[in-house]
Amino acid sequence: MPAGNVDRSIVINVPSKQVFDNVADYGTWTNWSPCSGSTEKP
Numbered sequence: 001m002p003a004g005n006v007d008r009s010i011v012i013n014v015p016s017k018q019v020f021d022n023v024a025d026y027g028t029w030t031n032w033s034p035c036s037g038s039t040e041k042p
Contacts, residue, residue, distance in 0.1 A: 012019055022028050 022031070
């Protein structure tokens with residue numbers, strides 16, 4: 001059993017279809033991924 005757990009969430013103020021379309025298009029990964037390594041804010 002892990003000693004702890006970390007959960008993160010954000011509120012996205014756009015229609016759910018737009019979120020799905022962006023997430024489903026892996027070409028946009030570097031625009032929205034917190035793991036992309038970019039420090040720039042969109």
